[in-house]
Every structure is written in structure tokens, then in C-alpha cells.
Amino acid sequence: MGKLSLIATLFRHPLLLLKLVKLSKSAGMYMDALVADHFRKILSPLDSPEKSKTFKQIIEEQGYSNEPLFEELIAILIDNKFITNLGEKIWLSKPISKDIIEQTEKKLSPEIVDAFATFLDSTKKAISDRLINKPIDDFDAGELRIQWNIALRGEFYRLQRRKAFELTNLKTWVTKRKPPLTFLDYGCGSGDGTRQLYEYLNKIGIEFNIEACDVSEGLMEIAEEDETLELPIYYFSLKEKNPPENHYDAIFASQVIHWIQDPTKLIADMKSWLKPGGIIFGVQSNISKRIYKIDLFIRLLGSQGFPTLNNLQSWFKNNDMSLEYQELFGIFKATK
Numbered sequence: 369m370g371k372l373s374l375i376a377t378l379f380r381h382p383l384l385l386l387k388l389v390k391l392s393k394s395a396g397m398y399m400d401a402l403v404a405d406h407f408r409k410i411l412s413p414l415d416s417p418e419k420s421k422t423f424k425q426i427i428e429e430q431g432y433s434n435e436p437l438f439e440e441l442i443a444i445l446i447d448n449k450f451i452t453n454l455g456e457k458i459w460l461s462k463p464i465s466k467d468i469i470e471q472t473e474k475k476l477s478p479e480i481v482d483a484f485a486t487f488l489d490s491t492k493k494a495i496s497d498r499l500i501n502k503p504i505d506d507f508d509a510g511e512l513r514i515q516w517n518i519a520l521r522g523e524f525y526r527l528q529r530r531k532a533f534e535l536t537n538l539k540t541w542v543t544k545r546k547p548p549l550t551f552l553d554y555g556c557g558s559g560d561g562t563r564q565l566y567e568y569l570n571k572i573g574i575e576f577n578i579e580a581c582d583v584s585e586g587l588m589e590i591a592e593e594d595e596t597l598e599l600p601i602y603y604f605s606l607k608e609k610n611p612p613e614n615h616y617d618a619i620f621a622s623q624v625i626h627w628i629q630d631p632t633k634l635i636a637d638m639k640s641w642l643k644p645g646g647i648i649f650g651v652q653s654n655i656s657k658r659i660y661k662i663d664l665f666i667r668l669l670g671s672q673g674f675p676t677l678n679n680l681q682s683w684f685k686n687n688d689m690s691l692e693y694q695e696l697f698g699i700f701k702a703t704k
């Protein structure tokens with residue numbers, strides 16, 4: 369998005385910038401507290417330069433095998449002035465309170481409590497697991513699917529999805545297609561976005577069908593049996609079958625592509641599932657300093673991390689698709 373259109377968008381949404389800044393700041397504070405809490409016991413004996421330890425000593429003592437992650441987390445503690453470093457030697461420069469998470473939660477905006485605090489135990493476990501390179505839990509293992517279900521109903525996810533519908537100009541676009549139109553919600557999760565898409569299309573008043581799929585059967589169970597129970601949506605598991613070729617007018621993917629190991633291959637597959645003139649649209653944040661801590665959070669939970677703008681563009685370019693992308697909302701539309 370060019371500078372001018374970014375400014376124009378911000379004029380149209382005066383509260384948005386404030387909201388975005390607040391949201392990412394709170395997410396950052398929350399992740400900082402979780403990282404500090406993880407290292408609290410390990411670092412508390414190192415309370416003076418004389419008692420400092422090197423990275424290598426800590427890594428060996430703790431049995432960490434993921435050194436890049438260790439260094440990334442230590443950098444966060446240095447940034448927050450919890451520790452001081454002299455080369456590879458570190459020591460504690462201020463105590464880490466044992467209530468640091470509770471104290472931080474009290475300062476957070478309600479969106480963040482909705483979106484992140486529900487994941488507290490899973491994120492704590494993920495930090496420990498990733499530092500020793502333990503395999504990633506399934507997307508819907510244990511309580512995770514309940515936590516995702518709560519998070520995905522968050523206000524910001526909804527705003528981004530709505531903006532994606534608007535970017536696509538669905539209202540006009542659908543009138544140029546032969547009804548009934550068939551939509552696929554790829555990586556539908558627990559169905560909040562599927563419902564949002566259904567309601568949006570329903571309001572336009574066209575004839576349409578929605579199909580939805582995911583690898584997570586646990587999340588789809590919530591979608592089918594709870595979130596969209598009364599709606600005529602056809603769900604299928606990607607563990608059982610792939611979407612059919614040449615079948616969809618449009619594929620919607622909301623914050624999904626960065627969970628997939630080979631996004632370029634996914635876009636190639638999606639392209640083959642589209643009818644001629646079909647589109648892929650949805651939400652895909654790209655990495656920036658502002659959302660670095662959100663990126664860390666999703667990487668800990670098993671995502672590949674948000675792409676750079678260049679990477680994101682290359683997924684589509686390598687598939688000869690033209691891409692329209694708005695960085696502010698992380699929304700896109702791609703055409704064949």
C-alpha cells in the first residue's frame with residue numbers, strides 16, 4: 369500500500385491506528401511477561417556481575433537445543449532491562465516478580481486478554497517445548513482448540529475479515545459470475561469466519577454455497593456443531609480429502625497461509641481448485657516490527673511465522689497470479 373492510500377485509509381478509520389498500536393503494544397507486553405516468567409527461576413541466582421553466566425553455560429545446564437530461540441528470548445529480556453550482558457555473559461539487573469504475568473494482565477486491553485491470555489498455559493508449555501525442540505502439538509490438542517475458538521472470535525480478526533470482503537468488492541464481483549456461486553473457506557478453524565462470510569453473502573442476496581475445510585478436525589467440530597450449526601455449510605477434513613479441481617468461484621483464507629510449510633505449493637493447489645476467473649482472497653498479515661511479538665507467539669505455537677512482504681508476493685507471483693495487498697489490514701485478493 370502506498371503512503372498516500374495508507375493515510376487516506378487512516379482518515380477513513382480515525383480510531384484504527386490507535387487500536388492497532390494499542391493491540392500490538394499489549395501483545396508485546398504479554399509476551400515479554402511470559403518470557404521473563406519462563407527464565408525467572410533460572411536467572412534469579414545470577415543477581416550480580418560476579419554471578420554472571422555465559423549463554424553456553426545456561427544452554428548446557430538447561431538442556432536447550434534450540435539456540436536461536438534461546439538467543440531471541442534473551443534479547444527480549446535485555447531489551448526489557450531485566451538482564452545486562454557483556455558479550456555472552458549475562459546477569460540479572462532487576463528482579464523478575466513471581467506475579468509478573470498477573471500484574472501484566474491487569475494492564476492489558478480487553479482484546480488482548482481475549483486473544484492471548486486464554487493461551488497462557490499453552491504458551492508457557494510452548495516456550496519450554498520449543499527450547500528443547502520438542503515436536504509441535506497438534507493445532508487442536510487438549511485445551512488448544514477451545515483457546516483458538518475464543519481467540520478467533522476476537523474483534524480484530526473480524527475487522528480484518530470484513531475488510532477482506534470489502535477489498536474484494538464482493539458485492540459487485542458476484543454479480544459478474546454465474547449463480548449459484550461456490551465459495552471455499554480454506555483453514556476455516558472453528559467457523560467464526562465461515563459464519564461471517566455466510567452472513568455477508570446472504571446480505572448481498574445472491575445464490576451461493578459455502579464449503580469449508582481444515583486439517584484440524586477438533587476445530588471443525590466446533591464450527592459444525594456449534595458456531596454455524598444452523599447454517600447450510602458443507603465441512604470436510606483435509607485429512608480425508610483435498611478440495612476438488614475447477615470447482616470454486618472464490619477461495620477465502622483468513623490467517624491460514626503462514627501455518628503451511630510450502631505456501632507457494634498451496635497457492636498452486638488453490639489455483640487448480642478455482643473455476644476460470646475465480647479468485648483467492650482473505651487475510652494474511654506480513655511481518656513488521658509492530659507485530660513481532662505476535663509473530664513470536666504464533667511461531668511458538670507452530671506457525672511458520674508471518675511472511676515478509678517479498679515472500680508473500682512471491683507465493684502468488686510464482687504462480688502467475690496478480691496480487692492486490694493492503695498492509696494496514698493484512699488483506700489480499702489474487703486473480704488468475
Ligand SMILES: C[S@@+](CC[C@H](N)C(=O)[O-])C[C@H]1O[C@@H](n2cnc3c(N)ncnc32)[C@H](O)[C@@H]1O
Pocket residue numbers: 507520525554555556557558559560561582583584587606621622623624627628629
Ligand atoms: C489462525 S487460524 C484461522 C482460522 C480461520 N480461518 C479464522 O479466520 O477464524 C489458522 C487455521 O489454519 C489451520 N491450518 C493449520 N495448518 C493447516 C494446513 N496445513 N492446512 C489447512 N489448514 C491449516 C488451523 O487448523 C487453523 O484453523
